[in-house]
Structures are given as structure tokens and as C-alpha cells.
Amino acid sequence: MTELERLVAAELGAPVRPEARAFAAHLAAGARRPPVAVLFYGSGLRAGDLDGILDFYVIVDRLADWSHGSLAARANAMLPPNVEYHEVALDGRTIRGKVAILSLRQFRRLVRTDSLDTTVWARFSQVAALAWARDEAAATTVAAAVAEAVATAVIWAVRLGPAEARPADYWRGLFRRTYASELRVEKTSRADGIVDQAEPRYERAFRAAAAAKGITLEELADGNVRPRLAETIDEKSRAERDWQRRARLAKPLNVARLAKAAFTFKGGADYIAWKVERHSGEALVVTDRERRWPLLVAVPLIRRLWRRRRRASD
Helix, strand or coil, X not given: CCHHHHHHHHHHCCCXXXXXHHHHHHHHHCXXXXXXXXXXXXXXXXXXXXXXEEEEEEEECCHHHCCCXXXXXXXXXXXXXXXXXXEEEECCEEEEEEEEEEEHHHHHHHCCCCCCCCHHHHHHCCCEEEEEECCHHHHHHHHHHHHHHHHHHHHHHHHHCCCCECHHHHHHHHHHHHHHHXXXXXXXXXXXXXXXXXXXXXXXXXXXXXXXXXXXXXXXXXXXXXXXXXXXXXCHHHHHHHHHHHHHHHHHHHHHHHHHHHHHCCCHHHHHHHHHHHHHCCCCCCCHHHHHCCHHHHHHHHHHHHHHHHHHHC
């Protein structure tokens, strides 16, 4: 086992809030066949806050193991992942989660360096937790894929970064690029905060991934490192062309996923109603008809809230 694999295995196995594990177990129990694993990541993991929406990825052997209909399965095969919204009552408290679904094959493909879609490896190069696993073999399989996501991130950080810098600065530069390429409401400076919260972790991950991929790090007196790539991929002009191709594709992919979500986002109407209530204090009751047409109900729900406020102000 490499140092990178040990680091990732330790992170995935670290304790998380019992509510998050219970939520993951609930997701696993709802599958047609037991999934490979349920990964927990994002701000809910980093901050331990259960009041917002927790982020999960369910990794299945086959998409049909999870599918909530043939349309959803076909859409997930063509443009992964499908995303769903779930609510689970635990000890009198409602826990909410945004749940992405990927097959193991898709997950492995999306964390590779040659993937044109940067979102999955960028997310799982950050700290994640294995909230549920089918068995020890499944946990090992998923850990290997997550380790590959970290290695992919470091390869891109080196390819796109300066000739020398501190390891954490390579990460900051990379995350600024990945944030800028996505449709996000957060500022790209948010990327710096992710690294700042756990800088020693990112330094260890950088060094471990470099060693795993044969990247020699020349240690400099000022604390910087100078990476030496064994391959020709360190040619900066080629690296920039390769990245710009991915950056141009990123936003159209996000838009396409949003359009797909209008038909496949299970629980979307309840998600919108919760967001409205959270930000406005106004509770909206969602009808069964609205639940059948996930994100297409956004405009009617918001119009209903607007009309209620107008009546209240008259």
C-alpha cells in the first residue's frame, strides 16, 4: 500500500457524525441491491453542521441497482451523475441530503487524469468519509478510486502551476481553476478557504500523490518544492491547452445537468420548498402533482409565495 492509499484510507475511515452514518445506511437500504459504498463529503463533513444539506455520493455496481425509472437510468448513463434530494427523520430531527448516484465504473472513469469532466476528481481530492460500505472489499475498492482522484488533482496542479511553490499553493491554484470553471454561487476565493482549513493535510496529500505518480519533488530552502515530472506533460503550453478544453466544456456540462435535473431530480420539489422556507421563513406545501415534475415546479412555487406575500401586504 502506498503512502497515498494509507492517507486516503485513514481519511475515509475517520469518525463522522452518527446522523450522517445513519443517513447513509438509510440510502443503502433503499437501493434495489446493496450499493458498493456511500461517500460523504463537502461542507457538512468539514464543519459537522447538520442544519443545512449534507452531500453524499452513492456508488453502485450497476445504475439499475438504484434506478427510479428507465428515463432516470438512461439519463444517468449518458450524463452522470443523477442527483436526488432526500429527507430522513432521525431522533425527531429532519436530516436533509443531496445525493448523487454513480456506478463504480463511472466513478473510476471520472477520477482519471484524462477525464474531460473535472467535477468528480476535484470533489474527491478533498477530504471525504466512507459513511457506509457493503464490505471490506468494497471499502478498499472505493478507497483506491478516491486515491486516484487525489493523484489526478496533484498532477493537474503541477502541470498548471508555477515551476516552484509551496505544496498548499499548488492546491490553491488548482481549486481556483476548478471553481472558476463551474457554475457556482461561491466566489473563487472560497477555494483558498478549503486549503486554509486543513493545510497540513493538503501538504501531505501533495507529497504522497507525487510519490505515487513518480513526480520527484526538489526541496528548496524557502519551503517551496520544484516538481520534476518524468513525462512530457510538464510542457506548460500543452497543459494549458488541455485544461482550457476542459474549462470550455465544464459550464455546458453543468447547464446540461441542470436541464436533465428538471426531469430526473427526485425530491426536487421538496428541495425547492425547503430552500424557500430556509431563506424566507415561508412554508410552502408541495402537492403530489408537483412532486411528479421535480424542478419544473420552481416557478409555480415561487409565484405562490409571491402571491401570498402580496395578499399579506394588502
